[in-house]
């Protein structure tokens with residue numbers, strides 16, 4: 001039986017404040033951290049695992065308010081033991097924080113992202129590898145389960161990836177942090193189509209992969225740091 005949109009559940013991992021230096025405004029911004037659980041007939045996929053332990057400097061900078069993985073999953077009616085596959089959009093500490101808690105459950109990340117994360121000065125390396133960790137590095141696109149596609153969406157970081165899920169209600173894109181907000185996605189979706197909409201140069205540039213995602217005709221796009229949802 002095909003997936004429904006309702007088989008994709010939001011997982012709330014908490015919030016942090018993005019300081020003024022990063023918002024480009026006079027004010028800090030409170031941002032949510034969201035993951036998504038996909039109840040596929042062949043297994044439960046968890047897209048991102050939450051805000052991990054950081055150092056005092058990082059905690060002072062972002063002031064994270066964490067919801068532990070087990071509690072976040074319980075909020076979606078799930079347990080850590082239910083997870084069959086983890087996909088990380090990227091390996092910054094606010095996306096891979098629960099990875100050390102998934103044991104030998106396979107984790108999908110882009111090979112280039114893993115290499116950068118393991119090299120240091122990028123994330124907290126103890127959140128990336130743990131005893132028995134089972135990474136399955138990807139080089140580009142993959143279809144880990146039928147109708148579920150991992151698609152590279154570089155920008156925020158070079159090794160960023162998104163998850164595209166076919167459902168009986170249409171394609172759902174779990175964009176992660178391809179864009180910080182739904183409205184930023186909306187702007188790029190229009191920018192990608194500006195020529196066909198009849199607009200003349202100069203035009204804004206959209207990421208090159210925007211065409212790849214739009215050709216899949218997404219009916220719903222959701223994000224890691226925005227509770228807002230994009231619909232066409």
Ligand SMILES: [Zn+2]
Pocket residue numbers: 092094095177224225
């Ligand atoms: Zn993030």
